[in-house]
Each structure stands twice: as structure tokens, then as C-alpha cells.
Amino acid sequence: MTKSFLLSVASLVVLLSVAPASNVHASEKSEERMVCKYQLQTGTRFKTKVCKTAAQWEEMAEAHRKGLNELVDRPQIKVCGPNGCD
Numbered sequence: 001m002t003k004s005f006l007l008s009v010a011s012l013v014v015l016l017s018v019a020p021a022s023n024v025h026a027s028e029k030s031e032e033r034m035v036c037k038y039q040l041q042t043g044t045r046f047k048t049k050v051c052k053t054a055a056q057w058e059e060m061a062e063a064h065r066k067g068l069n070e071l072v073d074r075p076q077i078k079v080c081g082p083n084g085c086d
Contacts, residue, residue, distance in 0.1 A: 031055035 033054050038047040052060075078085060 031058075 031054050034051050035054050035057055036049055036051040039050050041048055
């Protein structure tokens, strides 16, 4: 390989590694990023591809966590049988 070829490849690598300037912050950019996941369909072995933004996936996960916490923290009701409570 020639020296000029190596220099051109090195300069291309440097140009590609530099991120373009943007007014969008990294956190906002990552929240707008589309994330696709495969989910199992009930009653079949097939999967469905579901695409949402990262913010929507996090919002859905937070709703699930909140629901589980409410279920766990719910007061327990003692059920008594016909012979009374044991």
C-alpha cells in the first residue's frame, strides 16, 4: 500500500468518527431513537415486531413497575373458612 493511500484512509476514518454538530442534546436524541423489540403473541409461537421510541419503552416499563408495586403493597385480606380463621 502506498503512503498516500494510507493517509487518505486515515483521514476518512477521522472524518467519519467526528460526530456532526447538533442543537439536540444527547439525552433528547436518545429518547427520540426508535427501538424495535420482538414480543411473543399469546397462543402462538410467532413473534411480533414492535417499534417505539426509547422514551415510550421507558414510560411503559415505569407503568409496569408502578402496577407491580401497587399489587405487592396492597393490604392482604385474610380469608376464613367455614370453621373460622386458623
